[in-house]
Amino acid sequence: MTLPPPDSPAPPAPSDSLGDEVWSLLEEALAVYRDSPRAVAWLRGHRQRFTEPVRVAVAGGPRSGKSTVVSALIGEEFAPTGATTWYYDGQQPRAWVGQYEVPVVRRDGRAFVDAPDAERVVVQWPSRSLRDLTLVDTPGGTPVEQVYGEADAVLYLTRHLHTDDVRFLRTAHDHPVARAAPVNTVLVLARADEIGGGRIDALSSAKQIARRYRREAAVKPLCQNVVAVAGLLAVAGRTIRADEFAALSALASLARTELEDHLLSADRFVGDDFPVRLDPAVRRGLVERFGVFGVRLTTTLIRQGFDTQVKLTGQLVQRSGLGELRDSIGVYFTERREVLKARSALLGLDVVLRAEPRPGSAPLAAALERVLATAHDFRELRLLAALQGGRTRLPDDLEPEASRLVGGLGTDLPTRLGMEYEPTAPELRHAVLDTLNRWRDHTADPTLDHAQRQAAAVVVRTCEAMLTRLATRT
DSSP states (O other): OOOSOTTOOOOOOOOSHHHHHHHHHHHHHHHHTTTOHHHHHHHHHHHHHHTSOEEEEEEESTTSSHHHHHHHHHTSOBOOOSSEEEEEEOSSOEEEETTEEEOEEEETTEEEEOOTTOSEEEEEEOOGGGSSEEEEEOOTTOOHHHHHHHOSEEEEEESSOOHHHHHHHHHTTOSHHHHHSOOOEEEEEOSGGGTTTTOTTHHHHHHHHHHHHHHOTTTGGGOSEEEEOOHHHHHHHHHOOHHHHHHHHHHHTSOHHHHHGGGSOHHHHTSTTOSSOOOHHHHHHHHHHHHHHHHHHHHHHHHTTOOSHHHHHHHHHHHHTHHHHHHHHHHHTGGGHHHHHHHHHHHHHHHHHHHSOOGGGHHHHHHHHHHHHHOHHHHHHHHHHHHHHTSSOOOTTTHHHHHHHTTSSOSSHHHHTTOOSOOOHHHHHHHHHHHHHHHHHHHTOTTSOHHHHHHHHHHHHHHHHHHHHHHHHO
């Protein structure tokens, strides 16, 4: 899918070396398939898509909290459309179904797109969060091939990791291009506030479970990170209104023992025997927006001194796990935008080559395989996946550094080098040279096996690329 405007001209070719190679392949393919309208339309779509913001699909089973997480990331509460919904940045709120614009209305603080029975909706929304990515809210049951075919990266949501979730994630790695350039997926334990029966420490328990999943052998090869997020709390934190804060402050003025019995369930919270004059409709609105857990947490925080709307908002967003989710999106998705875009373009080209093989397409297929095998960006992804999944093991003193150097914590130079301050250019160069020399020694270390020396060689190539980047700055 190409986002509006649909009739825009071909975008300029990307400037990085991997992007140059993949762009050239798309141009050659357009020449080979110029007599196939279907293939040309598909390839042009991928060429246009190549220079768009990174596409992040939010996938998962029904009622896993996808629309809530999307709303939290954008900073606006959207009513679910029931369709595959694309959110991208724009100057004013607008929405389309196909080529037809449809109304966007606001009711009770929520944004509604009037598009009944639509299969696909495109929403333009002014949001800083959407400047570097396009979010795709997918309905439960969307086939894995569609999710990973249309997106560059995926947030996969689940309340508890089940066999069906693992099967879904494994299927994403079945394609040859996906195996050569492992897909970037972040697993999200959504609705984290419901873990532990909604106790006040539920979010801490959920984060411990996420850390445990990161270490499990069945999960590590399938995703780059596991984070726990209380989506409802995150949305409420980012969009809390003055009247809601006033109502929560009134609740917080009650003694904790007075309020606690009424927070055992939503029914009790909206019941007639409530100990303070707070309209049942107001209480119903609070429990719908914050959940029982959120009401309990917010009143506790207000009592603890977070007694202004600004202070409370910061605490809710921090405790919800939204910050960690944003960081993961930045490190694993937006910072790797170029390699993810190249990977998506190669997947699209592979679809055409398999669907319509012809004599002139054989060189294209060979070139595609060559790019996958030799492009260092893909080698980094393969090594990172192998280290995370345990398929390649390095000595304990080398493995964390190797993972960091190939971009496991971020792709900017100071992060790769483990420098927690803003270094000068000479400091960066010295650090890169020192790291390069050490890892060159590892490539010839007789105590390491062949796979380990191969991993060291990938790290060496990464260090050489860092030196080249430094040289281009001067």
